[in-house]
Amino acid sequence: MSLRVDNLKVWYRTLRGDVQALDGVTFTVADGELVGLAGESGCGKSTLGKSLIRLDSRMRHVDGTVELDGKELPIWDSERMSSFRFKEVSIIPQYAMSAMNPTRRIGRLVAELLESRGVRPDGVRDELLRRLELVGLAPDVLDRYPIELSGGMKQRMVMVISTLLNPSLLIADEITSALDVSTQKAVAETLVGFRDRHFVKSTIFITHDLSLVYQIADSIIVMYAGRLAERAPTEALVTTPRHPYTQMLLSALPEVGVRYSDRRLTGIPGSPPSLLDPPTGCRFRDRCPLAFDKCATQPPFLEVAPDHQVACWKAF
Amino acid sequence: MTVSDREELAVATPAATAATPVTVTKVRAGREALWFARRNRKLLLGATVVLVFLALAAVGPLLTDHGPNEYVGPPAQRPSADWWFGTTMFGQDVFAQFAHGLRSTFLVGLLGGGLAAIVGMVIGFTAGYRGGTADEILNMVTNVVLVIPTLAVLLIIATYLRVRGVVPEAIFIGLFSWPWVARAIRAQTFSLRSRDFVDLARLSGAGGARIVLREIAPNMSSYLFMTFILLFGGAVLTAAMLDFIGLGPTDGMSLGLMMNNAVLWSALPLGMWWWFIPPGLGITMIVGALYIMNVGLDEVFNPKLREL
Amino acid sequence: MLTLEGVSKTYRVGTFGGRELTAVRDVSLQVAPGEVIALIGESGSGKSTIGRLILRLTGVTGGRITFGGTDIAGFKGKGLRAYYAQVQGVFQDPFSSYNPIFKADRALELLRQTYFAELDARRWRDKVEASLDAVRLDPGQVLGKYPHQLSGGQLQRLLVARALLLDIRLLVADEIISMLDASTRIDVLNLLGDLKARGLGIVFVTHDLSLGNYISDRAVILRQGAVVEEGPVEQVFGRPQHAYTRSLLASVPQLHRKWEPGDGLAGEPAGGDGG
Numbered sequence: 001m002s003l004r005v006d007n008l009k010v011w012y013r014t015l016r017g018d019v020q021a022l023d024g025v026t027f028t029v030a031d032g033e034l035v036g037l038a039g040e041s042g043c044g045k046s047t048l049g050k051s052l053i054r055l056d057s058r059m060r061h062v063d064g065t066v067e068l069d070g071k072e073l074p075i076w077d078s079e080r081m082s083s084f085r086f087k088e089v090s091i092i093p094q095y096a097m098s099a100m101n102p103t104r105r106i107g108r109l110v111a112e113l114l115e116s117r118g119v120r121p122d123g124v125r126d127e128l129l130r131r132l133e134l135v136g137l138a139p140d141v142l143d144r145y146p147i148e149l150s151g152g153m154k155q156r157m158v159m160v161i162s163t164l165l166n167p168s169l170l171i172a173d174e175i176t177s178a179l180d181v182s183t184q185k186a187v188a189e190t191l192v193g194f195r196d197r198h199f200v201k202s203t204i205f206i207t208h209d210l211s212l213v214y215q216i217a218d219s220i221i222v223m224y225a226g227r228l229a230e231r232a233p234t235e236a237l238v239t240t241p242r243h244p245y246t247q248m249l250l251s252a253l254p255e256v257g258v259r260y261s262d263r264r265l266t267g268i269p270g271s272p273p274s275l276l277d278p279p280t281g282c283r284f285r286d287r288c289p290l291a292f293d294k295c296a297t298q299p300p301f302l303e304v305a306p307d308h309q310v311a312c313w314k315a316f
Numbered sequence: 317m318t319v320s321d322r323e324e325l326a327v328a329t330p331a332a333t334a335a336t337p338v339t340v341t342k343v344r345a346g347r348e349a350l351w352f353a354r355r356n357r358k359l360l361l362g363a364t365v366v367l368v369f370l371a372l373a374a375v376g377p378l379l380t381d382h383g384p385n386e387y388v389g390p391p392a393q394r395p396s397a398d399w400w401f402g403t404t405m406f407g408q409d410v411f412a413q414f415a416h417g418l419r420s421t422f423l424v425g426l427l428g429g430g431l432a433a434i435v436g437m438v439i440g441f442t443a444g445y446r447g448g449t450a451d452e453i454l455n456m457v458t459n460v461v462l463v464i465p466t467l468a469v470l471l472i473i474a475t476y477l478r479v480r481g482v483v484p485e486a487i488f489i490g491l492f493s494w495p496w497v498a499r500a501i502r503a504q505t506f507s508l509r510s511r512d513f514v515d516l517a518r519l520s521g522a523g524g525a526r527i528v529l530r531e532i533a534p535n536m537s538s539y540l541f542m543t544f545i546l547l548f549g550g551a552v553l554t555a556a557m558l559d560f561i562g563l564g565p566t567d568g569m570s571l572g573l574m575m576n577n578a579v580l581w582s583a584l585p586l587g588m589w590w591w592f593i594p595p596g597l598g599i600t601m602i603v604g605a606l607y608i609m610n611v612g613l614d615e616v617f618n619p620k621l622r623e624l
Numbered sequence: 625m626l627t628l629e630g631v632s633k634t635y636r637v638g639t640f641g642g643r644e645l646t647a648v649r650d651v652s653l654q655v656a657p658g659e660v661i662a663l664i665g666e667s668g669s670g671k672s673t674i675g676r677l678i679l680r681l682t683g684v685t686g687g688r689i690t691f692g693g694t695d696i697a698g699f700k701g702k703g704l705r706a707y708y709a710q711v712q713g714v715f716q717d718p719f720s721s722y723n724p725i726f727k728a729d730r731a732l733e734l735l736r737q738t739y740f741a742e743l744d745a746r747r748w749r750d751k752v753e754a755s756l757d758a759v760r761l762d763p764g765q766v767l768g769k770y771p772h773q774l775s776g777g778q779l780q781r782l783l784v785a786r787a788l789l790l791d792i793r794l795l796v797a798d799e800i801i802s803m804l805d806a807s808t809r810i811d812v813l814n815l816l817g818d819l820k821a822r823g824l825g826i827v828f829v830t831h832d833l834s835l836g837n838y839i840s841d842r843a844v845i846l847r848q849g850a851v852v853e854e855g856p857v858e859q860v861f862g863r864p865q866h867a868y869t870r871s872l873l874a875s876v877p878q879l880h881r882k883w884e885p886g887d888g889l890a891g892e893p894a895g896g897d898g899g
Binding site for chain 3: 181182188208211212215250256264265268271
């Protein structure tokens with residue numbers, strides 16, 4: 001197993017108490033697997049992505065462990081984590097436009113980053129150039145300032161930088177959200193390309209767009225209100241979803257070819273519960289059309305079919 | 317702020333499902349601001365000092381039964397039970413002068429600062445909201461006023477006006493201290509103007525003036541408040557300086573005038589500290605307190621500066 | 625009802641306004657009463673600019689826009705207010721559309737001051753509740769609340785309710801659901817579909833083809849300010865003629881259909897990047 005997360009709990013400190021953003025998450029990611037982490041806002045997917053690499057000042061590690069390639073990741077200790085960052089765990093941030101220092105030439109930025117990790121820039125220069133060519137960037141981009149690049153180019157540059165040292169785990173946090181449809185496709189395919197060429201071992205692709213994650217992921221994890229709702233291989237999740245939330249989410253997606261006059265899609269009424277003081281039991285209970293009395297206790301995340309796990313009493 | 321940050325904090329409010337901006341909206345901020353205001357030491361300290369002096373200005377002259385310029389006692393007396401701040405070279409009551417001087421100080425601050433605030437706001441909002449030619453013209457006006465040598469103008473005025481009062485002085489100060497206000501407000505108006513709710517107000521048929529007054533200005537209320545405080549302090553300081561060099565009002569009493577007289581009549585070499593230290597200290601403390609209040613207010617209104 | 629004839633919009637950019645940026649290039653289209661027309665394009669296509677031009681939030685630099693036969697550029701004062709009584713808009717970011725220091729229903733009150741000043745409190749209240757009912761919002765849940773206390777979906781529906789207070793004939797919906805969650809998007813979309821069934825014309829600006837397809841009658845594909853393809857939705861989506869439309873359709877991620885390798889635009893699409 002490449003990545004193993006066990007009962008991870010990360011909460012946010014706020015003036016009004018602790019927001020239980022990530023409340024007991026357990027899963028594994030195999031070597032070479034591209035997992036899509038999907039969910040709506042507030043489900044905890046970004047918290048999960050961030051806690052695997054860097055907890056910010058408001059986040060608090062409450063419980064649980066993370067293991068990468070057999071070694072435990074000390075995510076609560078930012079100093080010790082810094083030896084893992086960029087080399088074993090890397091992240092592609094969402095807004096590539098602002099991710100690069102505008103006052104540095106890109107080549108210098110990369111060199112400084114490598115030096116800070118104890119890697120000699122000359123040693124990786126050939127590899128860097130090779131990868132730039134792979135994503136369609138000319139080598140002279142290293143002499144330019146970020147402002148001279150377009151948004152798509154910046155995104156690809158950031159992707160190359162983040163994966164330069166061949167990390168075992170790559171976290172892509174909503175990297176396509178602010179992009180046009182055509183650039184989105186190019187970026188998503190580049191991500192798959194990195195995995196296929198063994199630049200990265202495992203990838204976690206965080207997004208709210210289920211149809212996008214369907215295109216490139218090997219398996220999909222759906223999160224709701226800080227917990228895992230369902231996990232399955234991509235095709236299985238989309239054709240035979242077992243969790244009511246997944247089912248309703250899939251049926252709320254408009255597609256080309258579906259018209260209002262032919263078939264009306266329905267949304268999910270209500271809104272996710274507040275995680276300041278979350279309800280006991282299954283958190284989807286209030287909005288679930290299939291809820292019954294057993295839902296008052298939190299269902300465990302169990303396997304119902306090969307590699308297909310759900311947290312729902314009705315699915316067992 | 318990333319989408320993810322907004323998501324996690326959005327979760328704290330039950331009704332929000334979509335990406336919620338994390339900036340605490342002004343109303344919750346209003347109540348929060350009050351909470352922080354009561355606890356902010358700089359704000360409390362500054363406000364207390366200013367209020368003490370204000371009380372003194374209001375009540376002080378009533379405690380004396382003679383005017384500031386009357387010759388009431390033996391000259392050059394040290395402070396004593398009869399004359400709390402001693403007497404001047406000519407036997408005038410320094411305390412009475414001080415109390416009356418405080419009044420004129422506050423008056424100048426209010427009038428001068430208020431005038432500058434109004435002019436600065438009108439010009440700033442108009443330039444920021446209208447843009448284009450109006451903006452260019454107003455910018456030119458601002459720049460002209462900025463470079464006029466106020467001292468030279470004052471000297472010229474002083475030559476022609478034999479008698480000068482506190483009000484003309486305040487007006488003069490007000491007319492020359494607004495440029496930075498106009499610049500700052502213009503910049504903020506520019507950024508607020510492109511927000512969606514301004515567009516929505518336009519779609520509701522509201523005219524420019526109404527939009528500025530009802531939509532844009534209320535969003536900057538904390539900044540406008542702080543601007544006024546700074547202008548008040550600045551006006552007090554400028555008036556004291558003008559009075560000190562003899563370009564102030566020719567009638568009445570002011571703290572700067574006291575210092576001017578003290579220096580003129582050799583209070584320093586004669587060691588009559590009670591004549592120039594109270595007004596000097598008074599000015600310093602009032603203006604200093606106002607500036608400290610401003611820093612404190614900045615912390616109250618700006619969540620990022622607060623020490624949690 | 626609404627006609628755009630050779631409309632262009634050029635901005636001056638750069639230091640001292642030296643360069644020109646053409647956001648909209650000679651666009652002509654028509655919206656018939658009760659018709660929903662989707663303006664689809666990526667960033668830089670000019671679709672939002674066209675929306676703003678229709679709403680008179682900015683002026684055209686070439687061509688003209690007519691509503692009911694009259695050129696809208698000439699409207700001012702009362703004429704402009706009369707135009708806004710027939711044409712209204714809803715924008716992308718629900719939280720930015722409300723002044724954060726006031727309550728959400730103030731957006732409705734603003735309309736009252738201009739258009740319904742003579743109505744008494746009770747009749748105004750009835751009118752508001754009827755409008756809220758049309759968008760399926762519970763008055764008790766949304767009136768008297770601040771924007772941060774409501775969800776994005778509720779705020780967007782409140783904005784539609786605001787537009788419905790006037791008896792409008794055309795609504796410009798500029799990416800109104802792109803900032804909402806998937807589960808609430810469809811509710812707002814269905815609402816627009818209902819309104820269309822009641823005779824409202826809609827200019828639906830979006831970058832998402834699947835959304836454009838759901839409720840529209842006609843589709844206009846825009847690229848870098850110019851119209852690339854236009855026609856009834858089934859034709860444009862079913863049998864696209866232009867290469868750009870075809871590549872756009874191929875790049876849209878869809879459930880149950882994987883991307884073909886080699887589909888879409890290779891490399892960097894000109895002008896297309898983050899929005």
